[in-house]
Amino acid sequence: MITRCLCALAALAVGLSPLLEPRLGADTVKWTRLRTANFTLIGDQGDKPLRRVAERMEQFREVFGRVFPNTKQAPPAPIVVHVFGSERAYQPFMPLFHGKRVDVGGYFQEAPGAYYITLNTEAGERAYPTIFHEYVHLLVGSALADVPVWFNEGLAEYYSTYQLYGEREASLGRVKEEHVFDLRERFIPLTELLAVDYRSPLYNEGERRGIFYAESWALVHYLLLGSPERKGQLATYLQQYADGVAPAAAFRAAFGGSEADLEKELRRYVRQSLYQSTRVRFADKVAIDKDWIVDQPSEADAQAALADLLLAVRRPEEAAARAEDALKLAPDHARAQAVLARVRAAQGQADRSATLIAAAVKAAGRTDYLPAYYHARLLLRGEGEHTATITGASARQALALLDQVIALQPSLADAHGLAAYAALIADDPKGAMAHAATAFTMSPRHEYALLHARARVFQRDQTVRPALVALVQRGSSDWIRHEAQELLDFLTRMEGWASLPTAADYTGAPFTPSDGSTAPARPERLIPVFRATADGEVREAGLFEGVECPRNGVILTVRLPSRVARVHARAFDQVEFFSYRSSEPPGQIACGPRPQPERVYLTYRATGGPPGTDGVAVAIELLPDDYQP
Numbered sequence: 144m145i146t147r148c149l150c151a152l153a154a155l156a157v158g159l160s161p162l163l164e165p166r167l168g169a170d171t172v173k174w175t176r177l178r179t180a181n182f183t184l185i186g187d188q189g190d191k192p193l194r195r196v197a198e199r200m201e202q203f204r205e206v207f208g209r210v211f212p213n214t215k216q217a218p219p220a221p222i223v224v225h226v227f228g229s230e231r232a233y234q235p236f237m238p239l240f241h242g243k244r245v246d247v248g249g250y251f252q253e254a255p256g257a258y259y260i261t262l263n264t265e266a267g268e269r270a271y272p273t274i275f276h277e278y279v280h281l282l283v284g285s286a287l288a289d290v291p292v293w294f295n296e297g298l299a300e301y302y303s304t305y306q307l308y309g310e311r312e313a314s315l316g317r318v319k320e321e322h323v324f325d326l327r328e329r330f331i332p333l334t335e336l337l338a339v340d341y342r343s344p345l346y347n348e349g350e351r352r353g354i355f356y357a358e359s360w361a362l363v364h365y366l367l368l369g370s371p372e373r374k375g376q377l378a379t380y381l382q383q384y385a386d387g388v389a390p391a392a393a394f395r396a397a398f399g400g401s402e403a404d405l406e407k408e409l410r411r412y413v414r415q416s417l418y419q420s421t422r423v424r425f426a427d428k429v430a431i432d433k434d435w436i437v438d439q440p441s442e443a444d445a446q447a448a449l450a451d452l453l454l455a456v457r458r459p460e461e462a463a464a465r466a467e468d469a470l471k472l473a474p475d476h477a478r479a480q481a482v483l484a485r486v487r488a489a490q491g492q493a494d495r496s497a498t499l500i501a502a503a504v505k506a507a508g509r510t511d512y513l514p515a516y517y518h519a520r521l522l523l524r525g526e527g528e529h530t531a532t533i534t535g536a537s538a539r540q541a542l543a544l545l546d547q548v549i550a551l552q553p554s555l556a557d558a559h560g561l562a563a564y565a566a567l568i569a570d571d572p573k574g575a576m577a578h579a580a581t582a583f584t585m586s587p588r589h590e591y592a593l594l595h596a597r598a599r600v601f602q603r604d605q606t607v608r609p610a611l612v613a614l615v616q617r618g619s620s621d622w623i624r625h626e627a628q629e630l631l632d633f634l635t636r637m638e639g640w641a642s643l644p645t646a647a648d649y650t651g652a653p654f655t656p657s658d659g660s661t662a663p664a665r666p667e668r669l670i671p672v673f674r675a676t677a678d679g680e681v682r683e684a685g686l687f688e689g690v691e692c693p694r695n696g697v698i699l700t701v702r703l704p705s706r707v708a709r710v711h712a713r714a715f716d717q718v719e720f721f722s723y724r725s726s727e728p729p730g731q732i733a734c735g736p737r738p739q740p741e742r743v744y745l746t747y748r749a750t751g752g753p754p755g756t757d758g759v760a761v762a763i764e765l766l767p768d769d770y771q772p
């Protein structure tokens with residue numbers, strides 16, 4: 144930060160007394176880092192403000208954990224808290240919305256590999272509601288796979304008013320006047336509120352979104368504090384919901400009576416003028432202090448951490464500038480190089496990015512998990528609009544990097560999530576299942592459930608259907624529901640296919656000759672020798688789904704673990720077709736969908752294809768049924 148201040152000052156220096164400069168020299172800034180059980184805090188105002196913020200966050204976490212005990216496990220990624228001493232110091236790190244700075248007192252940002260909390264101590268209490276709101280989402284999301292949207296937002300709003308009184312007391316559930324006033328003007332029918340999911344316009348449209356938050360808050364407040372008769376009903380409802388019970392039935396089981404009754408009570412509730420809140424008392428000041436570690440990071444470490452933060456809040460140019468500042472101080476700084484590698488990748492500078500990230504991983508050694516995680520992510524996901532071209536080799540490289548990450552940061556759920564994805568591409572569905580299951584235990588996200596299901600589909604496991612149906616019905620985002628549906632359709636198409644004889648069917652029961660003649664020779668089991676790939680060719684295992692025949696040639700579609708590849712050829716005879724299948728004659732390759740998609744190796748060149756395709760087709764090799772690549 145100081146390096147940048149000096150740059151800005153240099154421009155103004157003409158009009159300023161030169162005597163001012165030495166006081167702002169870089170060596171006057173001392174960075175402090177404080178590590179608690181659940182947070183890493185960093186700032187340049189000494190350890191006192193860090194301790195105050197840490198205490199607040201740890202206490203909040205404890206209070207929340209008392210009510211929801213299963214939220215007490217480690218967070219699915221480390222939480223880094225940047226504490227700024229003034230509005231001016233905080234401004235360069237505030238989030239942007241449509242390119243404009245949003246002036247907040249505090250902010251919570253989820254990013255690859257870590258969560259970032261930022262706050263300005265000058266903002267006082269104003270800093271916390273947003274942070275607590277989002278932190279509740281993190282705690283709930285790490286513990287519960289499925290909660291209704293109204294509960295998720297209502298609870299986050301409920302806890303956002305958490306306030307400390309003295310050293311041993313806090314209040315919970317203070318009234319949010321703005322919500323109450325809002326609800327006296329407008330009200331959503333309760334049935335509509337309960338039915339909101341992540342797709343609902345109500346949840347996504349600016350104007351009505353406000354009333355949705357207000358009423359969600361009111362309902363949670365009423366059920367937790369406003370009605371002794373209804374105590375405990377919310378927990379029952381959540382359990383029913385998580386078990387997949389239909390909403391209407393879940394409602395009756397938990398709340399008895401009808402939605403109309405509860406709605407009447409809620410309408411009455413928001414018209415009253417007094418609202419309860421609760422006090423929480425801490426036996427000790429919170430079981431903390433002694434295990435906290437304080438140290439002084441170097442200027443380069445601090446600048447690299449801030450560069451990383453800027454990347455997380457999507458200010459990549461500023462992130463790059465700051466990473467370069469850090470590299471001036473420490474030329475092989477691991478974190479700074481890793482941040483710069485991601486920015487360059489997003490700018491399409493693939494070679495520069497590859498050099499930087501390799502150097503970053505090497506420099507980090509066993510001191511920082513993030514460069515290796517960023518590297519694996521670049522290999523598997525790319526950065527920004529530049530998606531990665533994934534090969535078996537790059538997937539295996541990513542797996543090795545993720546092993547390193549997991550050794551350093553075992554609780555990073557997404558390291559397992561990415562490893563599941565990489566294992567699928569490396570054609571190791573069993574490994575993918577194991578990683579996806581671990582990721583899901585740490586953070587029950589639907590994307591990990593989908594990865595798990597996908598690995599089962601690739602093993603032709605028809606019993607995966609209920610899991611897929613659940614994801615189609617309740618998946619937390621459009622792409623998850625869409626992909627789950629695609630996998631279901633695919634399973635349906637495969638059903639006929641599964642009944643075909645496989646090579647294994649011929650090696651099973653011994654043949655007993657009945658007429659003295661010699662037994663017919665069993666079909667030889669083929670050990671395929673695959674086509675060698677040439678330079679610039681990519682080979683991936685997948686399912687050959689069909690051939691499109693536009694005017695300018697043919698497009699082969701092959702379902703890969705991660706996507707559907709569409710590769711072009713000017714004509715059929717430009718593609719080499721091989722069959723290693725013993726159990727059936729090689730079918731004719733013609734325009735249209737394949738009636739029974741075959742497992743194949745697809746070889747193609749990623750460049751030179753017409754727009755809208757993934758490249759130029761080179762070869763299709765039909766794999767034997769029992770072949771494990």
Ligand SMILES: [Zn+2]
Pocket residue numbers: 276280295296299
């Ligand atoms: Zn929220």
